[in-house]
Amino acid sequence: MNTPLWEARADLLVVGTGVAGLTAALRARELGLRVLVVTKAAGEDGNTRWAQGGVAVVLPGEHDEGDTVDAHVRDTLVAGAGLCDAVAVEAIIAGGPAAVARLRERGAV
Incomplete structure (x- = not known):
């Protein structure tokens, strides 16, 4: 070969x-x-x-009532069953809206 x-x-x-x-x-x-x-x-x-379901992010003006960054962090940590780094989870989720905005600026839908 x-x-x-x-x-x-x-x-x-x-x-x-x-x-x-x-x-x-x-x-x-x-x-x-x-x-x-x-x-x-x-x-x-x-x-x-x-x-499944695309990118999970709390977008200003585009989220359901009760959806917040804090709630998303809590849900992720619970689903992670102790395997997630809480600081990393918080940083990634807090940065989600800006990341999606950058993708949209490049034509993502």
Whole structure:
């Protein structure tokens, strides 16, 4: 079996083509970095497509009554059954609205 061999140079290597990896790659390019994105399968095979119900985020003016960042954090920590880092959960959920806004600015729907 011949293993393909290639060489590339980049400032940042992103592993994965899900929404997190591609968002990181886009932001790095905006900051002027040379980015290389790799995946073990086809580019469209990222795990984001398996997300049930899309992206869970509390968007100002677009959420149901009672939906808050604090409630989302609590729900995530309960569902995580002690396996989640609370500080990371809080940071990710609090940053959700800004992340969705950036994706929408790039044409995501």
